[in-house]
Amino acid sequence: MDVTDAPDRSRYEVHQDGELLGYAEYVRREGIVTFTHTVVFPEAQGKGAASEMVRVSLDEVRAKGERVRPLCPYYASWIERHPDYRDLVVEGRSLKHP
Numbered sequence: 001m002d003v004t005d006a007p008d009r010s011r012y013e014v015h016q017d018g019e020l021l022g023y024a025e026y027v028r029r030e031g032i033v034t035f036t037h038t039v040v041f042p043e044a045q046g047k048g049a050a051s052e053m054v055r056v057s058l059d060e061v062r063a064k065g066e067r068v069r070p071l072c073p074y075y076a077s078w079i080e081r082h083p084d085y086r087d088l089v090v091e092g093r094s095l096k097h098p
Helices: 049-063 073-081 081-086
Strands: 002-006 013-018 019-029 032-042 065-068
Touching: 002 032, 002 049, 013 049, 019 049, 019 065, 032 073, 049 065, 049 081, 065 073, 065 081, 073 081
Parallel strands: 032 065
Antiparallel strands: 002 013, 013 019, 019 032
């Protein structure tokens, strides 16, 4: 799987063999990347596409020295399960999504 940032569409995309499997929408402002929505198409669900997209996107955020606001429930729960990424979360933002 290949995960790439598509800044012109404000989203990360995950592809396999050139086929789009899903995407994660974001808003990037003042060093904070707010992940708002994640979509994985039905044929790719359960194959690790979403998890790979989150990992790669968060690694890129870290490399750029940015922080994360995980408004998307999938991002929030993934970070909860991977505590080594919790330091990226903007302080004051609970990972628990209502």
